[in-house]
Amino acid sequence: MKKILLINTSNRKKTTYNLLLSIEKILKNKGFKTEIINLHDYKIQFCKGCEVCVLKGNCFIKDDSSLIMKKIVESDGLVIGTPVYLNNMSGILKAFIDRTCSWFHRSEVYQKPTLLLANTQGSGIKSTLNSIEEVMIQWGVCLGGTVSRNGRNFNRPIEEKEVTKFIDLINSNGKSYSPSFKEVYTYNIQRTLATNVFPVDKDYWENKGWIDNTYFPGSKLSFVKKIYGNSIYKILCKVIKPIK
Incomplete structure (x- = not known):
């Protein structure tokens, strides 16, 4: 059974979390095993910019970043959900992403089907999703689409048609993917x-x-x-x- 990891990067279990739950329900109905984790439940230190992970292969900082990276590597698909903060992703998501610098050089998540979710009461959806997508391209994942909610529809659950591309990529192990x-x-x-x-x-x-x-x-x-x-x-x- 394929396992999908869903990451909530909000400090609260409200809108972003509930939208991830609606995606999880769709995935479970399709026969996938799922796990939702909350980044704020983990200890994530800021990147030191020392380039040790790039030059030698391992980060010397002792926290939970390596554990989360391991969970992502071992998953068959990834969903990242974030609220919009000042037209961009949540701070803890950016802090975690900075710790994955080695994946730009030596990707461990290449061709992993990935779905991006962002929500806001106001503006910034496009810039937020674009920013995360830039990182995903550097990771080398298979982009499985984006899902968003704003002030007009943030309480509307995710529909299956919004995640069809993502599900298709999981089922094909990314083999149907055509990169840009x-x-x-x-x-x-x-x-x-x-x-x-x-x-x-x-x-x-x-x-x-x-x-x-x-x-x-x-x-x-x-x-x-x-x-x-x-x-x-x-x-x-x-x-x-x-x-x-």
């Missing part, structure tokens, strides 16, 4: 860094068999996107010189 040009571009930035800059990245990418690919194996990639990705990679490898 932006996702292909980001992948090839990471690919270049692995080739020319970071030895830890290079070992990881070679072990995964990614270094010679235009995008994560198994995705649906058109001929045009393959040409585009490989062209970006060749250009960047000339611009970003190997570190001696």
Whole structure:
């Protein structure tokens, strides 16, 4: 049975949490096992910006971030829900995301179906979802769509049609996913860094068999996107010189 992890990043169990519950109900009806966690129940320290996780592979900070990351890695699908605070995600979600910096270089959640949820009484839905989506592209997940609620409809439960794409991606293990040009571009930035800059990245990418690919194996990639990705990679490898 596939397991879906739903993350509530609000300090309260109100609107965001209730919307996650409505998504959870749909997923359970589809036969999935689910778990909802609340970020505020965990100890999450701020990133120190030391780059140890990037350069050596492990973060030295002792808190619950690694536990949450492990839960995400072990899940078959991910739902992230946040209220809108000043036109962006909640502070604790940003703090946690900062701690996942190594996933930009060596993704452990590549091709994981992911659904984003945001709600607000006012404005900021678009900017909030865009901000989180940028991170998800860097993580290399399969974007399963977005769901939102505002002051006019924040009490309306999520409907099944709003999460159909996400469910389809879970059932196909992400194999039906077709990345955007932006996702292909980001992948090839990471690919270049692995080739020319970071030895830890290079070992990881070679072990995964990614270094010679235009995008994560198994995705649906058109001929045009393959040409585009490989062209970006060749250009960047000339611009970003190997570190001696």
